[in-house]
């Protein structure tokens with residue numbers, strides 16, 4: 001058998017109908033999604049064969065290098081051209097939030113399936129328009145999903161099953177934190193994530209979106225109201241300068257050599273958000289999202305407390321789930337560690353023998369698997385754009401509450 005042409009797969013996938021993927025955006029999330037698309041067909045037995053058809057980015061040289069590095073068959077510099085390609089069936093949006101709505105609406109109008117990174121949009125209005133378009137498109141057989149990848153850790157999927165089967169009983173508390181520290185250095189430049197017109201918000205939308213979705217996913221119910229504080233600790237930062245930005249300190253085109261000290265720009269988003277919330281059942285929640293937790297690199301921790309027991313997950317111990325069964329006799333009760341690597345655990349049938357753990361990147365392979373299976377079954381995948389809209393409404397209520405000195409603010413249904 002000759003070598004498969006680029007974009008074709010040998011072996012188990014041969015003969016499966018192709019699903020052409022087009023990726024827009026090629027930074028960290030673009031690389032992580034590429035990993036997922038590249039591996040999913042080799043790990044899971046899927047009814048469709050994902051093909052890395054094209055990747056798009058504004059810098060032609062950089063996107064061609066990324067295509068070569070990550071196995072994309074073609075490179076585009078205009079996202080509209082990517083959407084128009086006949087070999088693209090699914091558009092995967094990994095750009096900053098200010099372009100999510102425009103690209104998703106165009107992709108849905110062009111008859112494509114859509115995977116959109118979180119947060120779904122930079123505003124509730126955008127998220128509402130995207131949700132309407134996605135629900136219309138679903139009636140035409142086009143599927144849409146939001147990239148809340150932490151739902152696809154085997155341990156969090158197992159936790160969801162345990163809550164759904166009543167192992168915790170009536171839920172009383174959810175407490176969840178997502179802590180990073182990459183902004184502690186005042187000299188970190190004013191990149192896109194620190195500009196409201198591009199990112200929509202700061203730690204709140206970037207990290208807070210994850211923990212609101214994960215809390216609602218595990219609890220199985222929506223947050224109905226919040227009281228919030230947000231803060232921007234460092235209000236001015238150096239403008240990006242040098243060849244990579246193409247701008248000198250004075251903000252004019254330059255190769256970056258001999259720049260004077262960088263000019264400062266205003267940070268227009270939050271550095272941290274702390275908020276409490278109430279679930280529909282009356283359970284109480286606490287949330288913390290920060291980029292100033294010095295020493296914490298990507299520390300997501302969540303704990304649920306119910307009448308019959310508790311569950312706790314720590315992203316830094318991704319293959320483990322802590323479980324306390326409160327129905328056990330007191331003498332023997334206590335948190336025990338479930339090593340989530342058994343064949344019967346979510347996603348694990350496809351991977352390694354028990355005890356051989358997975359990592360952060362595998363959540364993107366699982367995300368790709370779940371989306372491909374939904375497309376093949378003509379079944380809307382979760383989390384849907386409507387789920388993304390619910391998160392966007394919580395984020396907006398947080399900002400509204402914080403602007404009114406933490407007054408309790410309902411989340412519109």
Ligand code: SOE
Pocket residue numbers: 028206207298
């Ligand atoms: C922030 O640095 C970030 O990259 C988030 O944007 C991702 O969603 C998260 O998974 C890792 O951290």
